Amino acid sequence: xxxxxxxxxxxxxxxxxxxxKSHQLLLRAGFIRQNSSGVxxxxxxxKKVLQKVEAIxxxxxxxxxxxxxxxxxxxxxxxxxxxxxxxxxxxxxxRLKDRNEREFAMGPTHEEVITSLIRDEIKxxxxxxxxxxxxxxxxxxxxxxxxxxxxxREFIMKDAYSFHANQESLDEAYQKLFIAYSNIFRRCGLNxxxxxxxxxxxxxxxxxxxxxxxxxxxxxxxxxxxxDYAANIEMAPVITNYEKPQTAEKExxxxxxxxxKSIEDVSVYxxxxxxxxxxxxxxxxxxxxxxxxxxGDHEVNDIKLxxxxxxxxxxxxxxxxxxxxxxxxxxxxxxxxxxGNVEIIADHAVAAIVNGVCGANEEDYHYINVNPSRDxxxxxxxxxxxxxEGDPSPDGNGTIQFAKGxxxxxxxxxxxxxxxxxxxxxxxxxxxxxxxxxxxxxxxVSRTLAAVAEQFNDENGLAWPVNLAPYQVHxxxxxxxxxxxxxxxxxxxxxxxxxxxxVLMDDRQERPGVKFTDSDLIGIxxxxxxxxxxxxxxxxxxxxxxxxxxELSKSEIGAKLG
Ligand code: ATP
Ligand code: MG
Ligand code: MG
Ligand code: MG
Numbered sequence: 001x002x003x004x005x006x007x008x009x010x011x012x013x014x015x016x017x018x019x020x021k022s023h024q025l026l027l028r029a030g031f032i033r034q035n036s037s038g039v040x041x042x043x044x045x046x047k048k049v050l051q052k053v054e055a056i057x058x059x060x061x062x063x064x065x066x067x068x069x070x071x072x073x074x075x076x077x078x079x080x081x082x083x084x085x086x087x088x089x090x091x092x093x094x095r096l097k098d099r100n101e102r103e104f105a106m107g108p109t110h111e112e113v114i115t116s117l118i119r120d121e122i123k124x125x126x127x128x129x130x131x132x133x134x135x136x137x138x139x140x141x142x143x144x145x146x147x148x149x150x151x152x153r154e155f156i157m158k159d160a161y162s163f164h165a166n167q168e169s170l171d172e173a174y175q176k177l178f179i180a181y182s183n184i185f186r187r188c189g190l191n192x193x194x195x196x197x198x199x200x201x202x203x204x205x206x207x208x209x210x211x212x213x214x215x216x217x218x219x220x221x222x223x224x225x226x227x228d229y230a231a232n233i234e235m236a237p238v239i240t241n242y243e244k245p246q247t248a249e250k251e252x253x254x255x256x257x258x259x260x261k262s263i264e265d266v267s268v269y270x271x272x273x274x275x276x277x278x279x280x281x282x283x284x285x286x287x288x289x290x291x292x293x294x295x296g297d298h299e300v301n302d303i304k305l306x307x308x309x310x311x312x313x314x315x316x317x318x319x320x321x322x323x324x325x326x327x328x329x330x331x332x333x334x335x336x337x338x339x340g341n342v343e344i345i346a347d348h349a350v351a352a353i354v355n356g357v358c359g360a361n362e363e364d365y366h367y368i369n370v371n372p373s374r375d376x377x378x379x380x381x382x383x384x385x386x387x388x389e390g391d392p393s394p395d396g397n398g399t400i401q402f403a404k405g406x407x408x409x410x411x412x413x414x415x416x417x418x419x420x421x422x423x424x425x426x427x428x429x430x431x432x433x434x435x436x437x438x439x440x441x442x443x444x445v446s447r448t449l450a451a452v453a454e455q456f457n458d459e460n461g462l463a464w465p466v467n468l469a470p471y472q473v474h475x476x477x478x479x480x481x482x483x484x485x486x487x488x489x490x491x492x493x494x495x496x497x498x499x500x501x502x503v504l505m506d507d508r509q510e511r512p513g514v515k516f517t518d519s520d521l522i523g524i525x526x527x528x529x530x531x532x533x534x535x536x537x538x539x540x541x542x543x544x545x546x547x548x549x550x551e552l553s554k555s556e557i558g559a560k561l562g
Pocket of ligand 1: 109140142149150151152153155156157407408409410442443444445446447
């Protein structure tokens with residue numbers, strides 16, 4: 001590709017609203033442009049890298065036995081009503097109406113669509129297992145779209161769904177896709193870990209997230225320094241030492257005064273639908289009282305506390321009083337720091353679940369129509385693990401460390417969550433009707449691209465790994481008006497392309513400084529500068545990553561590139 005013929009609008013200045021490296025550099029190097037908040041165009045270079053990531057994803061998915069299809073992004077409300085997610089998904093779901101006032105959503109994910117498709121097509125166990133995937137644009141009205149492609153409102157996802165007649169078959173597919181995911185992220189050159197995840201709003205049990213270790217990650221993972229153990233701290237409240245630590249048990253002592261004997265007597269509800277990004281734990285004390293632990297950002301006496309637990313024992317109101325919010329004592333648990341980065345609306349803590357209203361200490365931040373068994377799941381208090389940094393790892397090997405992670409992939413054993421709700425069943429070997437057993441598997445394709453940009457850069461710009469680079473070779477004639485230079489550049493351009501390389505040639509009438517600065521920003525692995533020695537057939541070859549420079553004759557280059 002000749003640079004004069006394409007669109008690579010590089011920027012010298014760091015864009016003001018771009019906080020993280022990948023966002024800054026993808027903008028500056030002309031890979032993406034923002035259209036509206038969280039919505040981006042992929043410019044020609046960005047599109048090329050996206051296609052490389054997609055190609056790796058397709059190869060590994062196909063290898064794992066999955067088959068590609070394409071489903072609609074525009075999804076009718078009826079399907080979401082069947083699964084009941086129309087009511088529980090919250091404001092992240094982009095809803096719209098057609099000219100006949102029929103309701104639709106712009107798909108944030110496709111469990112409903114695929115379950116309805118498969119229930120109509122497959123009726124017998126003999127047609128299973130089946131794993132289908134697509135690569136498609138998804139829409140989520142994120143509370144805080146940010147960090148460029150890392151958290152968009154429109155983004156590209158690879159989503160896969162598997163259907164099974166029995167649990168063993170699901171386990172097998174899950175294992176295969178787990179390996180496929182590991183291969184994909186390894187081939188992208190990423191430093192990642194697979195972590196045990198929270199089953200959250202999807203329902204279901206076994207689930208792992210693939211986390212790229214990065215300081216700009218919005219998740220926190222607890223991992224062992226001596227084994228494969230790693231978990232997203234959303235899995236359990238994870239408490240780190242902070243000054244004089246107290247424990248949740250301390251707060252639970254208050255319960256004694258209102259009639260409970262021990263912690264084990266208290267049922268705990270873990271909220272499964274983190275609506276508006278609030279994470280809370282609800283301890284049912286008795287019919288009149290609940291203890292609420294809320295994790296998030298709080299402000300106490302002008303001190304900003306990030307990711308803290310606040311706790312409060314709250315008296316339940318009568319049904320008529322559901323709008324009334326009862327004493328929520330933010331920060332009452334004292335200085336217990338919680339590691340992690342849970343997004344939360346600062347200062348709007350959930351206070352209590354009051355007969356169907358889960359309240360907050362701020363008007364208009366209540367959840368209405370809360371259904372405890374749907375929105376909260378009951379867990380045994382003893383199942384909750386409060387892990388401290390430096391604690392022994394739960395698997396007995398090593399000690400726990402914390403790190404920030406970018407969630408690039410997520411695999412999930414859904415079980416019958418959707419097949420039961422939407423009546424997707426098969427006849428088994430004995431002719432009995434059974435709900436299909438399902439798994440779902442997502443990769444943030446555009447987020448993966450950004451995660452790679454986040455890991456592969458230096459002070460001069462991006463530095464792509466060879467297999468994801470938009471082009472492998474950047475040919476730069478220093479002076480296009482010099483016949484020897486432009487002639488040799490053209491010759492090399494043609495010959496590399498013939499050898500199967502993707503080549504970008506800077507044929508612009510620009511000053512050399514501009515060309516080199518742009519070239520460093522764009523980050524193509526091999527740069528070939530055609531300058532003064534062109535007449536002797538000599539060029540300079542520079543490796544973007546190491547800065548290593550060689551002067552080579554045109555005949556030597558072929559060997560070097562190989
Ligand atoms: P997050 O916790 O970051 O909000 P998620 O758990 O909501 O992500 P999933 O529903 O598991 O996301 O979707 C599958 C994959 O899609 C994620 O692992 C992630 O890589 C990607 N993804 C999710 N939301 C976004 C987004 N807003 N922008 C870009 N990629 C996203
Ligand atoms: Mg999300
Ligand atoms: Mg997540
Ligand atoms: Mg996820």
